[in-house]
Amino acid sequence: MSLAIAAENPLGAGVRTKLNGFAHILRDNGFVIGLAETRDALAMLSGHDAARPSRLRPALKALFCGRQSDWQKFDEIFDAYWLSRGMKSATRISGAPQTTPQGLQSLAAGQRGLGDSDQADHVERGEGSEVSETGRSRREGASRTELLSRTDFRHLTQPEDLAAAHELAGRLAMSMRARLTRRMHARRSGQRLDLRRTIHKSIAHGGTPIELVRRRRKDKPLRLVVLLDASGSMSLYSAVFLRFMHGVLDSFREAEAFVFHTRLIHISPALKERNPQRAMERMSLLAQGTGGGTRIGESLATFNRWHAKRCIHSRTCVMIVSDGYDTGPAENLGAEMQALRRRCRRIAWLNPMIGWQGYQPEAAGMKAALPYVDLFAPAHDLDSLKALEPYLAKI
Structure with missing residues (x-):
């Protein structure tokens, strides 16, 4: 969904889904985002500035970035999610591992969990990829597991993520x-x-240590x-x-x-x-x-x-x-x-x-x-x- 369509239907389910996916990606990258920030972002998207990325970017950046590290990663995540810039190379799945930008690592691993079909169309499977019966590649499933293993529990806000973390x-x-x-x-x-007791036991056999005695201590x-x-x-x-x-x-x-x-x-x-x-x-x-x-x-x-x-x-x-x-x-x-x-x-x-x-x-x-x-x-x-x-x- 483009920004222009989101602006024409500010309260539609598509806009909420799109924004929810963006907030989910930011949380996976370490951003601390709660319900209040998401509610303010919806208010921004309902305005006329939502049709212009040049105005939407700084507004969302000021809202979602609370640390310097967040500020440094925000632009490339925004470009990949809203403008699809660099998405094809960032989400390539092939037999050999690809180097992705630091801010896009969790985006490449977890984009199919967002339910966004527009983003899924950008995924390009190479010849070395293996796809399961459910349509998900094994490499993608492994990446998803690794991502959940490194994700702070307080950032697991989606029911499916919580269920996966419990499993x-x-x-x-x-x-x-x-x-x-x-x-x-x-x-x-x-x-x-126990050498002393072993030697003592061997006397009955002419000094041959036939029966070995081991030290036993109380098992606690x-x-x-x-x-x-x-x-x-x-x-x-x-x-x-x-x-x-x-x-x-x-x-x-x-x-x-x-x-x-x-x-x-x-x-x-x-x-x-x-x-x-x-x-x-x-x-x-x-x-x-x-x-x-x-x-x-x-x-x-x-x-x-x-x-x-x-x-x-x-x-x-x-x-x-x-x-x-x-x-x-x-x-x-x-x-x-x-x-x-x-x-x-x-x-x-x-x-x-x-x-x-x-x-x-x-x-x-x-x-x-x-x-x-x-x-x-x-x-x-x-x-x-x-x-x-x-x-x-x-x-």
Whole structure:
């Protein structure tokens, strides 16, 4: 649809679809765009200036660009989407990988998910491309998966993208579970030879070590305890992480899971459901009242008082998933973190905001907790969750 047609029918479904696709492309490239910006952009498109790209470009650029990096990428994305400049070379799919401009990488990978047939006509398949029965090339599907793996969960606004992210999180959890289980079995079977007892046993056979004796130590497997922040500020991340947590906790014989907001809720019984959908439904019922404020210190106090003795032993890793914004006194959070640190072997704090550009842990609660944290890592996309596997394998 051209800009002139969009201006003639400012409130039509085609204009809204076109603008929604453009906002989706910008989010894939790291732009922070919400409903307010999209609503203002619709108002711009309903004006007479929408027919003139020379006036529409600076208006949308001022509206959507909040950082210098956004400002630098905007022009080439605008030209490719609205004016189809450079689109053919940017979206070529062939047997050999093509070099695309930095701002167009996600556009080339995800344009078919926009439902824009005009853009799809620009895709040129080379001789080396493989097309599935659904009409999508295998390379395109792989690129889409890679794009979702690197996309911040807060930018997944389309229902189909959220569903795909949940599916990928489940598959990632299953693969991690299989690898972690293999490593645990290998660790248990790699027991060292007990030379003293082997020699003692060989006396009955004339000194020939027929029977080998291995050192056996008490098997105390790793226990994983996950505390997930389900407050309003974490709502865009907690749903995907719950799906991931449902799959990966099965790799541990001993695992416990809790969610917290203004109170602490034990959700381990819900995670025993084999069906992910039923598990999510049970957890949503257990965690009623989520989406409000956060009282991390009070929730940790409840855990330390009523659950820690049962859940924690010397080989326990406590994983806290939170942005660190606590509505309670920071000193209370620090005291509870210190008490928790004395009980367990490791504390890993996963903060989705670490993946944000220029983030610094300036929140008072986060500063109070950091001295007692062994691992401070991001949890904003699927790639960051995948990076947890080597850490868990070493505990």
